[in-house]
Amino acid sequence: MTGVQSVGVPAGNIIVYDRYAYEIDIGSYQALVPANVKVMGVQDAFTGTAGYDMAIYCDANFFGEWETRSYMASVVARGVTKIINVPTMKDHSAAGVTGCLKNLGYGTFNNVARSHRAPYSFTDPLIGVMCSVEPLRSKAVLHIMDGMRQVWHGGPLTQVQDFIHPAGMLYVGTDPVAMDTLELEAIEKKRRDEGAPSVWEHDPASITSNDHEFFHDPKKNLFYRRPGHIASAGKLGLGVADRAQIDHRRIT
Amino acid sequence: MTHAQENTSSTIASDWPTLLKDNRRTGGREDAAARAPKKVRWQARLGSSIRSAPVLGNGLLYVTTVGGTVFAIEGNTGRTRWKFQIKDQIHSTPSFWKNLLLFGSDSGAVYAVDADLGVKVWEASANGEVWTSPVTAAGVVYFGSADARLYAVEAETGRQKWAQEFGGRIYSTAFAATDAIYFGCGDGNVYCVEATSGKAMWHTSTGNGIDSSPALAGDTLLIGSEDFFFYALDSKNGAVKWKYETGLGIASSPVVAGQLVVIGSKDGYLYALEIPTGRLVWKAHVGGVVTAPPVIADDVVCIQSWGTLAFEISTGKEAWRAGVGGAVQSAPVLTKDAMYLASLDGDVYALE
Secondary structure (H helix, E strand, C coil), X not given: CHHHHHXXXXXXXXXXXXXXXXXXXXXXXHHHCCCCCEEEEEECCCCCCCCEEEEEEEECCCCCCCCCEEEEEHHHHHHCCCEEECCEEEEECCCEEECHHHHHHHHHECCCHHHEECCEECHHHHHHHHHCCCCHHHHEEEEEEEEEEEECCCCCXXXXXXXXXXXXXXXXXXXXXXXXXXXXXXXXXXXXXXXXXXXXCCCHHHECCCHHHHHHCCCCECCCCCCCHXXXXXXXXXXCCXXXXXXXXXXX | CCHHHHHCCCCCCCCECCCCCCCCCCCCCCCCCCCCXXXXXXXXXXXXXXXXXXXXXXXXXXXXXXXXXEEEEECCCCCEEEEEECCCCCCCCCEEECCEEEEECCCCEEEEEECCCCCEEEEEECCCCCCCCCEEECCEEEEECCCCEEEEEECCCCCEEEEEECCCCCCCCCEECCCEEEEECCXXXXXXXXXXXXXXXXXXXXXXXXXXXXEEECCEXXXXXXXXXXXXXXXXXXXXXXXXXXXXXXXXXCEEECCEEEEECCCCEEEEEECCCCCEEEEEXXXXXXXXXXEEECCEEEEEEEEEEEEECCCCCEEEEECCCCCECCCCEECCCCEEEECCCCEEEEEC
C-alpha cells in the first residue's frame, strides 16, 4: 500500500477488494490500511449479484447446474484501472493449488463453487478461462504471492497448524502462470518431504467425503485435484508454464 | 410468564459504556439463560446482509443491515414494528441511550433514532465510516471512525463536544469509563484519552493494528491485537501487566466473568485466562475463525463462528451448539427463554 502511494497514487484511489465482505472482515483490512483507502467485499452475503456486471460473464455447464453463468465483479469491470493481485500460497482440494490464477479468477467472478462437485473438478480449464476475460486480463499487472505461511494440505480453508509451513517467502512477478508453476513445485516438494501424495494423484482410494478425515489426513482429499489448470492458462497465453523457460531469481 | 413480560426486563440504559453494554456483552439483558435451543420461534428475512450484532430492548429486537435499514422487530412474533432507512450501509452494532437507538453508518453519519417510533432525533457526523458501536457515559456519546478520529457528542442533541485525531483508522469500539476513554487503533496503539477533551493520557504499542474492543476489569484493560497477542494493561498508565500469544490475530473482543477473561482468536480457539496473572485456564476449539465477541449468560460463554457454540465458563467444555440455515458471525441475544441470531445472509432467527 505504501509502495503504491509512494509512486503518486492517492489513498483515495486505492481499493482493496475480495470476493466476500465477511472474508475482508476476517482479515481486519479495514483497521489496517491507510486512511481513505476503500475496502470492500464484492458480495455482502453468499447470494445476490448486486456487485457484478451482468454484461461480462463466463458461461459453462459442468454438472447441469441451473445457473451456468459466472459474472465479473463490477469493481473490476468498471471501477479500477490496474490490479495488484495478492494471493496466499496454499494447497486447494479441487484446483491443486490456489495461487495467482485461482485467486484472480475465482475472486473476481461469482458462482464459482459450481465448478467442483465432489469428487470431480472442472477448475481446469475454468480458472484460466476466467483470467483470460477482458478487462481482467489486462488490468492484472502485478502479482505478490504471500508464502510466509504456506498451506500444504487442507486448503483452502484449513486452520490445522500441522499443515501450515512457515516458509517465509514472498513471490513477486508479472507472470501469474510462471508464479503458480513455482508455487506448485514448492507445494509438491513440501508434500513429498512430509510423505503426502502428490497433488496430481487420482487414486480413488484417496477420496473421502468426510471433512474431518480430509482436514487431518494429508493422504485424503475431497476431489481429484486439477493442478493442470496452470498449464492450461499458459496455453491460453496468460504466461509461461514451462519451468525451464521461467526466469526466477531468489533474493534473500 | 409471557414473552412480552420477560423481554421488558431488558434494560434501556442511561449509560452504555462499551460494546454490547458491559463486560459480559449482554446488550443490557439481566435475565439471560443460555440453553440449547430446541426449535425456531420465528424467522424474519430482512433482505440484506447483517454484519452487526442485534440488541434487545423493551421487547423489540433492533437489527441494522448492510442495506442501510434499521429494523425494530417484535421479539414474540417476529413482526416488524418499524423500519428506518438511510442511504448508506450500516456495519455498526447499535446501542441505547435512554430511549434512543444509536448507530453509525458508512457515510460517517451517526444516528440517534427514537427506539419506540423509529424517528430520527439527531444526526452527528464523522469524515469516515463509523463501524464502531457508539458508547455513552454521563450524557456523552463516543465513537471512533475510519477517519482516524475519536468523536464525543452530546447524547441529548448530537452536538459535537470534541474530536481528536490519532494515527490510524478506528474500528475498535471504545470503553467509556468515568474520566477516561479507552480504545484500540489501526496504528497498533491502545489509547487512553481524557473524557472531557480527548487528549491522550497514555498509549501502549502493540505489534499490529487493533480492531478488538477493550473490556475494563478493575484497573486492568483487556484487549486483543492483530499481532496475535492478548494484552492486559494497567488502566492508569498503560503498562503491560501481561500478554498472551494466540495462534493468529485477534479481532474478537473480550468478555469478563469474575477473575476470568475469555477471548477468541482467528486461530479458531477461545482462550480463558486469569485476569491477575494471564495464566491459561482453558482453551476450547471452536472450529472456524473467531472474530465475533463471546457473550456470557449464566454459566456458559457463547460464541458465533458459522454456528453458535456454548462452552462452560469454568471448564471450557462444550455445552451445546446450534446451527441455522445461514452463517452467523456476530453475537447472539440471549434471554431467559429465547436466543436471537442474525445471519450474514440477512435472516434473523428467534430460537427457543
